[in-house]
Amino acid sequence: MRRLSPRQLANLVVEHALRDRLFATQLLAEAGLLDTTTDHTGLHDARAAIRDASNATTGSRWQISDVEAAGHQLAAEIEILCARPATTAMLDLVEEAILVWDDLSGHLRDAYHITRTEPEEITEPLVNAHHDLCERLDLDAEEVGHRLTRLIERCHHDTIDIDTYTDLLG
Known part of the structure; x- marks a missing residue:
């Protein structure tokens, strides 16, 4: 890296950010350029992904690969x-x-003999993100407990493991 000029390094970073949205978001966050009060792009993209996922099994021509x-x-x-x-x-x-994935994961569990993806491969990052956000938002144990209770009641495929939250529940 020492052999690169600042311009060369910046160009490499920009090229990578254009190809990788996660890297671009991390870069903007690190630079303090993400304002949650005015920029709702991330929320919009996540809502679209949730909507698309919830529609993965609608219609008569879906396959287990669509769920994956x-x-x-x-x-x-x-x-x-x-x-x-x-x-x-x-x-x-x-x-x-998490709720959308819980519904979809049932299809993977039912078709375990043909799946390439274990439900936990998706469950773990989603639950870890939830745990991390609870921690980053500094929610008290009561609020975390309330949110978990509501999730657990609505998840029919044991997506939420309460033991994951022991550190937040006290």
Whole structure:
């Protein structure tokens, strides 16, 4: 890197950021250029991914690979979203993503003999994002407990493991 001029290095960074939205978001966050009060791009992109995932099994011509692709896209968008400064709106979207994935993961569990993706490959990043946001937002144990109870009641495929949250629940 020492042999590169600042301009060369900047060009490399820009080229990479243009190809990788997660890297671009992390770069902007590190530079303090993400304003959650005016920039709702991340929320919009995450909502679109949640909507697309929830539609993965609509219609009569879907395949298990559609569920897998939707899950991976959902996890990727949530990772990009969570690279931004934490907000309650982000946490709400992550909870929505978890619920959508919980429904989809049932299809993977039913078709375990033909899947290439284990449900946990998507579950873990989503639950970790939720845990991280609860921590970053400095939610008290009661609020975390309330949110978890609501999620657990609505998840039918054991997507949420309460033990993951022991450190936040006290």
